Amino acid sequence: MRDNSLKIIKDISEIVNSTINMSHLLDVIIATATRIMNAKASSLLLIDEKTGKLFFHIATGEKKEEVKLYELSMGEGIAGWVAEHGTPVLTSNVKEDPRWSSKISNAIGFSTSSIACAPLKVGDTVLGVIEIIDHLDQTSLTQEDLDMLCAFADIAALSILRARIFSSVNMENERLREALVGKFAIVGESPIMKKIISDCSKVAHSTATALITGGSGTGKELIARFIHNSSPRKSAPYITVNCGALPETLLESELFGYEKGAFTGAYGQKTGLFEAADKGTIFLDEIGETSLGMQVKLLRVLQEGTITRVGGTRAIKVDVRVIAATNRDIEERVQEKDFRDDLYYRLNVVRIKLPTLSERKEDIPSLAKHFLEKFQMTSGSGRKVEGISPEAMEVLVNYDWPGNIRQLENVIELAVIMGATKDIKPADLPREVCQPTKSNQSAGLTLKDAQDNFKRDFIRRTLESVSGSKTKAATVLDVQRTYLSRLIKELGV
Ligand SMILES: Nc1ncnc2c1ncn2[C@@H]1O[C@H](COP(=O)(O)OP(=O)(O)OP(=O)(O)O)[C@@H](O)[C@H]1O
Ligand SMILES: [Mg+2]
Structure with missing residues (x-):
């Protein structure tokens, strides 16, 4: 079998070069190492950057599940010693090695006599260790095993490094893309928008429920996201639920989850979105569309800070900031008894009322330019459109935009796609925008x-x-x- 080892290592190098899926690679590396060294058990431990402790990323052998429940401190046991010193260790009889800790072996009932352990090193930095325990035929591990393990460790360390670089480059790319496209940027220099942005920044630091109202396409969703992103909860989940899109029973199981057997088809237990959004924010869009039955359930969450899964009895505590939005006249719905007044008061602790676009016409030029940049960037190369002609801008400013910012965004997108000249001309705009009611x-x-x-x-x-x-x-x-x-x-x- 050993004669094959060079070929095996070459095969692994090929796999390493063909994928950046770190988990898959490490699984292959460990499985191969275990097989060719005929080991009884093996494991790959990584250093948790936050706690500085070693945890089992991969384990094989008959106690592989149990062992994953343990952590080791730096310097603890042979794996901890190797991680701390960055040098490999071979111990043919663990009972004679003072570095050995019997903590895990005893706890899980796994007899160990010899160990080979190699550091996962990139330069001088240790990322973790690979460890193998005994041969399957009970013979002790040898120096030859340790040398082989070190070769595997080098390949594994390189794979981890590559995967980490790749994921950090990806995250950076995503961040830059969002910043460039201004995905969540709020454009608005008008006094009314400045006031709203400053109010939202203040609101972000409280946990008070906020109700955002405004016509369709006025930016309710964007404002909700802005509040979350400016709040101390920004790295926790932000979950949007469109309350108008689902029938009551479905919405209920989406929001609160269900217990096994709660209804036909509930084969397993499911956690709901309130639980998923724990420590974060939930955005209940189109809250005005919810049924009276649903409103009672939402009120309970806001009053008690707990949810009960469908078919369950246990109240589960959730720490979620609720932001709701509606483009309906909610006060009118309250008056007509279509919306519970107690829920309305709970939601309306902070009210953010978004103006229509025609109420802030001074923002039209900067919004139009913002969308132009956004679509220039996403529409690929070869687009001719670079700006908006003064005539077209005048048309845009004079139109009254019943569909508000979303309509303006759509109009600019279309003009970028269809526009044949350097600047957007009135002819590139839809007819209804160019022909105000005369x-x-x-x-x-x-x-x-x-x-x-x-x-x-x-x-x-x-x-x-x-x-x-x-x-x-x-x-x-x-x-x-x-x-x-x-x-x-x-x-x-
Ligand atoms: N102040 C703003 N600056 C830049 N873009 C904006 C602004 N307000 C809204 N937008 C953009 O306009 C579009 C519509 O906004 P959004 O979806 O937030 O509106 P909405 O009020 O939730 O609409 P609806 O009632 O139809 O759900 C989105 O693409 C959003 O990014
Ligand atoms: Mg919306």
Whole structure:
């Protein structure tokens, strides 16, 4: 078997060069080392950078599961000694070696007589150790075994180093990409946005529940993410749940999890998103869409800080910051008894109300440029578009953006894709953006149709200016709320 060893090491070198999957590589290295040295058990221990202790990353042999429950301090046992000194050790009779610690062998009931242990070294840095115990035929390990183990250790150390460099390069890439594309950057120089950003930074440091309201595409999700990212919880999970997208029972098991057998099909136990978001933030988007039944359950989490899995009885403590958002007029829903007032008060501890884009037109140029840069970067090379012509910018600023920032973002994306000239021209913008509602557009229609067009547009704008509240719109328009509801339905606003 030994005659084969050179070939085996060559094969491993090939595997090492063909993949950067560290776990897979180390498994192969250990399995091969164990096999060719005919060892009874083997293990690879790594140094935990935080605690400085050695933990079993891989273990083989009949007690492989038990052994993984143990840790060793630096200098403890032969593995600890090798990790501390960075030199290999061969002990043919452990009972005569004062460095040996019988702690693990005794605890798991595994008899050990000889050990070979080699450090995993890169330069002078020790990353961990590889260790083998006895031959399967009970004979002691030899110097030849130790030499072979050292060769394996060198390959393993290199694999670990490569995988670590690769993952840190990847993380750095991801960070740079996010920073460049400005994934979570909030653009807004208008006084109203500056105030919101400063409020959010303050709110971020409390654990108070926040309710974000605003029309569709006004940036609610982005603001929620901003609060999390500016909070002390930023390295803990941030989980978004779209409450409007799921039926109540599904939403309940998603949020709270379930116990085995809670309902047909619950074959195992499942932890819910509240538990998954522990120590972090959960963003309940479209909270206004939740049923009254669901609202009771959410209220309980906010009041008691505990959840109960579906089909379970145990209250499980969760430390989660809740941010909710809705583009509905939530006060109106409370008045109409579609939304529980007690939950509303719990959510509304901090209120962040996002303005429509037409309420902060001064931000349109910088937002348009921000999206232009974003799409230039993601649309690949060969794109001609470099800027926005003053005429096109004027069109953008004059439009009233019913779909708010998301609509502006879509318009710029389309212009980058379709634009053939250096600057975006008005011709690269969609028709509705270029043609603000003008009275002469109605020429050729009956008076009734023209009036309906006007009414539809006017009601839509009024509703937008009051964040969709029919009650407030009715007051502004000086009509009965019921009459307004009828008009909205008839005109298809
Ligand atoms: N101030 C801002 N600066 C830069 N980008 C923004 C800003 N606000 C929103 N956006 C972008 O506009 C798009 C829409 O924002 P977001 O999804 O947060 O809106 P929303 O209010 O959650 O919309 P909806 O109600 O439709 O769910 C996103 O791509 C977001 O990144
Ligand atoms: Mg959203």
